[in-house]
Amino acid sequence: MRVADFIFKFLSDRGTETVYMISGGQAMFLVDAVYQNKKLKAICTHHEQAAGMSADAYGRLTGKLGVALVTAGPGAVNITNGVVGGWTDSAPMMVISGQSGLSYVQYQQEHSIRQFGIQGINIKPLVEKVTKYFVTVDDPAKILYYMGKAYYLAMNGRPGPVWIDVPLDIQKMEVPTGLLEEFRPSLEKTTLPVLKEEIRQVLEMLVKSSRPVILAGQGIRLAGAVNEFTEVVKRLKIPVLTSRLGIDLINSDNLLYVGRPG
Numbered sequence: 001m002r003v004a005d006f007i008f009k010f011l012s013d014r015g016t017e018t019v020y021m022i023s024g025g026q027a028m029f030l031v032d033a034v035y036q037n038k039k040l041k042a043i044c045t046h047h048e049q050a051a052g053m054s055a056d057a058y059g060r061l062t063g064k065l066g067v068a069l070v071t072a073g074p075g076a077v078n079i080t081n082g083v084v085g086g087w088t089d090s091a092p093m094m095v096i097s098g099q100s101g102l103s104y105v106q107y108q109q110e111h112s113i114r115q116f117g118i119q120g121i122n123i124k125p126l127v128e129k130v131t132k133y134f135v136t137v138d139d140p141a142k143i144l145y146y147m148g149k150a151y152y153l154a155m156n157g158r159p160g161p162v163w164i165d166v167p168l169d170i171q172k173m174e175v176p177t178g179l180l181e182e183f184r185p186s187l188e189k190t191t192l193p194v195l196k197e198e199i200r201q202v203l204e205m206l207v208k209s210s211r212p213v214i215l216a217g218q219g220i221r222l223a224g225a226v227n228e229f230t231e232v233v234k235r236l237k238i239p240v241l242t243s244r245l246g247i248d249l250i251n252s253d254n255l256l257y258v259g260r261p262g
Contacts, residue, residue, distance in 0.1 A: 095127075213240070244260070
């Protein structure tokens, strides 16, 4: 099985149904892999920005991983607007980008040149601040680890975008048969921190406050704590403001609802 086929089989096996994409020469084997996978529906957008925003929206609405596929260079650059949206609003999404051959990528990075290869650009510095995880696939034997880590980070904790960059020659390479290294969250620093001290501080401030107000946002829904939030408001009878994405966390006719700030 090619690396490209492995990537999309991994995703379809975990419930991905749709890939938003624009084809390109540096992603040719990835594009073919989407076509070959009968569990996937490809939706070709008119611009990579739309592909990114579609993956962002898919992740928000379904809770599943939104997936976008683009080519190297301008394709990768164009999708960044959608990635920023997913980053700021905590949408689980994955960008898979084609890239120049691995030797071109390595030469460009080693010699710090701006461009090398066909449409080759080092996209990592442009997007690593707005992704939870970025990796350039450099070895077919590591693909299960890379995909497992990307999927886990996109979907767990505070969700957000991850990025898999796949050089053209790597895309068509065969994944080794036999046991592949897996990503194991318990063995790496990926577990969520325990916020006991922060919770203590909040409770302390709440007790001391004479006119407390709750600003409720999307994090409540991401944590699956809507019912608990409703119960807290009911018991404490504290006025509630909501963020843009948290507007439906409380009924607008609730006497404790005082609107949105700004």
